[in-house]
Amino acid sequence: xxxxxxxxxxxxxxxxxxxxxxxxxxxxxxxxxxxxxxxxxxxxxxxxxxxxxxxxxxxxxxxxxxxxxxxxxxxxxxxxxxxxxxxxxxxxxxxxxxxxxxxxxxxxxxxxxxxxxxxxxxxxxxxxxxxxxxxxxxxxxxxxxxxxxxx
Amino acid sequence: xxxxxxxxxxxxxxxxxxxxxxxxxxxxxxxxxxxxxxxxxxxxxxxxxxxxxxxxxxxxxxxxxxxxxxxxxxxxxxxxxxxxxxxxxxxxxxxxxx
Numbered sequence: 562x563x564x565x566x567x568x569x570x571x572x573x574x575x576x577x578x579x580x581x582x583x584x585x586x587x588x589x590x591x592x593x594x595x596x597x598x599x600x601x602x603x604x605x606x607x608x609x610x611x612x613x614x615x616x617x618x619x620x621x622x623x624x625x626x627x628x629x630x631x632x633x634x635x636x637x638x639x640x641x642x643x644x645x646x647x648x649x650x651x652x653x654x655x656x657x658x659x660x661x662x663x664x665x666x667x668x669x670x671x672x673x674x675x676x677x678x679x680x681x682x683x684x685x686x687x688x689x690x691x692x693x694x695x696x697x698x699x700x701x702x703x704x705x706x707x708x709x710x711x712x
Numbered sequence: 713x714x715x716x717x718x719x720x721x722x723x724x725x726x727x728x729x730x731x732x733x734x735x736x737x738x739x740x741x742x743x744x745x746x747x748x749x750x751x752x753x754x755x756x757x758x759x760x761x762x763x764x765x766x767x768x769x770x771x772x773x774x775x776x777x778x779x780x781x782x783x784x785x786x787x788x789x790x791x792x793x794x795x796x797x798x799x800x801x802x803x804x805x806x807x808x809x810x
Contacts, residue, residue, distance in 0.1 A: 596768035601776065603787075638795075642788060649781060658781035663767040670767075679768035685777045685784075692788060700795045707802040 568621035577619035584612040588694075595686035596679040602686040606693025613698040622705050629702050634695045641692030648681040648688065 568574055591598075591605030617625045652659030662669045663680025671678040732739050749756055758775055766774040776784055 596770055596773050598770060599772070601770070601773050638792070642792065645788060646785070649785070658778060660766055660778055673763050673767055674769045679766065679773075682766065682768045682773055682777055686773070689784070689788065693791065696791055696795045700798055703795075703799040703802055707799075707804060 568624065569619050573619045577615050581612045581616055584615070585609055588612065588690075592686055592690035593683070594676070595690075596682040597674065597676070602689030603693055605686070606690040607697060609690070609694045610697035610701070613694070614701050617701055617705060625702060625705070629698070631699070631702075634699050638692050638695040638699070641688045641690075641695065644688035645685055645692070648684040651681060 588605045588608030588611070591600035591608055592602055593605075595601035595605065616628075649658050652661030655661065660680040660682075663678075663682075664670075666680060669677055669680050669683060673679070677683075758771060758779065762771045762774040762779075763769065766778045768774045768777075
C-alpha cells in the first residue's frame, strides 16, 4: 500500500495528466460565465481546486511541494478577497454593493446575456473563484503536509 | 431477520415519500398560484427586476452578489477563517518536535 508521500502509479498519473487540464478549463468556464449560466465563483473555484487536489493525490506530496508556493497562494487569496471588496466599493456613492458599472459604467455594461455585461458581477466572480481555488488548494496542501498520524 | 426488517422499512419509507411528494394529492408545501404572488412577492421581484437592475442573466448570481452581497462577504470571510484556522492548528507545534 502506498503512503501519502508517494504517487499513485503510472496509470493514475497518466489519467490525471490527461484530465487535469480539462477540469481546469471547465472550472474556468464556470467562473467566467458565472453571470450567464448556472454556476459562479464558488462553484468554479471549487472545480479548479478539484484539479489541484487530483494533482496532489495522483503525483504525491513530493511533487506537490515543488510546484506549490505558499507565499504566492496566500498573496493570491488576499488579492481575491480585496478585489471582491473593491468591486463592492465601486458604487459607494449610492450604496455598498451598488452596481454602478452596470448602470452608468464605461465597461462591462453591454447587452444582457453577453460576456461583457452585468457590471461588477464578472469581476466578483473572478475574485471569488481565485479566492476559493487558492484557499481550498492551500487547505488540502496543509492537511497533507502537517499530518499527525504515523504510517 | 434484521436485514429483512431493514429492507421492509426502507420500502415503507419509499412508499410514504412517493405518496407525500406527489403534487396531485400529496402534502402542499406553501401556497401556489396567485396566492404565492401575493405572499412571496420578493421572489417575483427578483425574477422580474433582476435582469434590468443587476444585469446578469443568471438570477442566482444576481441575488448572491448584488441583493445579498453582505451574505457573500460573510461566506468569503468564513472560508478564509476556516483555512487560516486549519493551517494554524495543523502545523507542527513546539512540543511535537521530538
